[in-house]
Amino acid sequence: MKKLLFFVAVAAMCISCAAPKATTYSYAEYRTISPSQSVFTAPVYADLEVSPTRISYAERIEKDITKMTEAEVETMVSREKETVIANAVRTNKADVLVAPIISVQTDVHHFVVIIVEGYPATYKNFRSATEADGWVLEHSKQQAGNEKSEKPASPFAKMLKK
DSSP states (O other): OHHHHHHHHHHHHHHHOOOOOOOOOEEEEEOSEESOOOOOOSOEEEEEEEOSSOEEEEEEEOOOGGGSOHHHHHHHHHHHHHHHHHHHHHHTTOSEEEEEEEEEEEOTTSOEEEEEEEEEEEEEEEEEOOGGGHHHHHHHHHHHHTOOOOOOOOTTHHHHOO
């Protein structure tokens, strides 16, 4: 009788144990050129030779996001995205990545996978600006005045609030 009661108790404990809830995350971002260029010191111009082939570069960040706060995840992903972009540029022997799309996802182990896609490009034919290039400087001043700096809602908030 004791053995039967023990077996029933063990079976009940095994049945009542639920599998852990899966945590997933997906995020995508678009940039016009990366790493972003914001310093303008002297009027020097160059041609940008863009590869016609779109590249894809991925890195897995082995940090379990289920053990991190939302702020820690955002900080880690922000820092790691820049590193992955730089590694993608370096691996493809480029100066910049044109029209990059950055995707951030989690895998089955709750690790972050960052995928960068874009067109590698290199600067060629550096030259000093001439009077004929003045329109470019004026255009860039106008564009700088039109930029908005609104912070988007956190993509991690929904996932981490459970």
